[in-house]
Amino acid sequence: MNASTSTPAPAAIVVDGLRKSYGSNEVLTGIGLEVAAGEVVCLIGPSGSGKSTLLRCVNLLEEPSGGVVTVGGVDVTDPDVDLDGLRRRIGMVFQHFNLFPHLSVLENCTIAQRKVLKRPQAEAVEVARRNLDLVGLADKADALPAQLSGGQQQRVAIARALSMDPQLMLFDEPTSALDPETVGDVLAVMRSLAEAGMTMLVVTHEMGFAREVADRVVFMDAGVVVEQGPAAQVIGSPRNERTKLFLQRVLDPTHVRGDAAEGSEG
Ligand SMILES: Nc1ncnc2c1ncn2[C@@H]1O[C@H](COP(=O)(O)OP(=O)(O)O)[C@@H](O)[C@H]1O
Ligand SMILES: [Mg+2]
Numbered sequence: 186m187n188a189s190t191s192t193p194a195p196a197a198i199v200v201d202g203l204r205k206s207y208g209s210n211e212v213l214t215g216i217g218l219e220v221a222a223g224e225v226v227c228l229i230g231p232s233g234s235g236k237s238t239l240l241r242c243v244n245l246l247e248e249p250s251g252g253v254v255t256v257g258g259v260d261v262t263d264p265d266v267d268l269d270g271l272r273r274r275i276g277m278v279f280q281h282f283n284l285f286p287h288l289s290v291l292e293n294c295t296i297a298q299r300k301v302l303k304r305p306q307a308e309a310v311e312v313a314r315r316n317l318d319l320v321g322l323a324d325k326a327d328a329l330p331a332q333l334s335g336g337q338q339q340r341v342a343i344a345r346a347l348s349m350d351p352q353l354m355l356f357d358e359p360t361s362a363l364d365p366e367t368v369g370d371v372l373a374v375m376r377s378l379a380e381a382g383m384t385m386l387v388v389t390h391e392m393g394f395a396r397e398v399a400d401r402v403v404f405m406d407a408g409v410v411v412e413q414g415p416a417a418q419v420i421g422s423p424r425n426e427r428t429k430l431f432l433q434r435v436l437d438p439t440h441v442r443g444d445a446a447e448g449s450e451g
Contacts, residue, residue, distance in 0.1 A: 197384040202252035214408040225379045227395035230405035236388045244275045276346030276354040284330040291326040316344035336367025353384035
């Protein structure tokens with residue numbers, strides 16, 4: 186986390202030359218990316234640039250077409266990889282939280298602990314309550330998901346992921362589907378996770394969050410990493426024209442691109 190630390194932390198995620206095609210459509214065309222243990226990296230870029238596909242290749246929800254992905258030193262593309270073991274180490278939070286509607290908040294946070302980790306019920310409940318407390322929802326343990334706001338449901342999804350004791354967390358636009366007034370609480374939970382030292386790779390359009398919380402920001406466009414660096418540099422003074430244009434649009438959605446800007450992109 187601290188750039189001045191002399192011994193580099195071990196890499197939690199290493200992506201090298203990653204390619205992914207759907208039929209003849211190559212959506213990742215040679216991605217290189219590293220996330221160190223304890224580091225928070227925000228991945229930004231236009232819709233369709235391959236951000237979700239990249240995350241999905243890290244936990245093998247998609248099979249890479251080429252290149253190497255290692256998680257905690259384990260090559261995920263090795264045919265003999267322990268897939269369940271790998272996925273257990275990686276917590277994933279999606280835009281749509283997919284809680285079980287018929288189970289209580291507490292049960293949503295215990296079911297995978299019991300079925301996948303084979304934890305005894307009492308221990309699973311204890312872990313779930315601790316994580317619900319962490320996301321500020323201790324008092325909602327007995328509620329059904331439909332009784333909660335979208336932001337509260339997303340915080341339950343985070344507590345559910347944390348209850349599996351992941352070594353790292355992947356977030357794919359966790360606040361994009363939320364009512365604006367519930368976004369802040371979700372970002373606050375993510376910030377506290379980051380401060381507690383969790384390794385996080387976060388796809389987000391929340392530039393304020395990225396700027397404040399990320400150790401590094403990676404800008405992707407059209408299946409490649411175009412620019413990466415400290416958050417303040419990439420967001421505050423981007424070097425690449427594509428990064429500048431993207432940030433202009435995200436930071437000021439009312440910005441109308443004039444004809445003059447049209448030819449300036451390299
Ligand atoms: N399962 C799939 N089958 C075919 N094409 C896909 C699939 N998933 C994603 N794509 C395509 O890959 C490209 C990148 O998508 P995605 O990774 O979702 O981008 P982002 O998350 O940056 O918006 C898009 O053109 C999308 O249509
Ligand atoms: Mg996406």
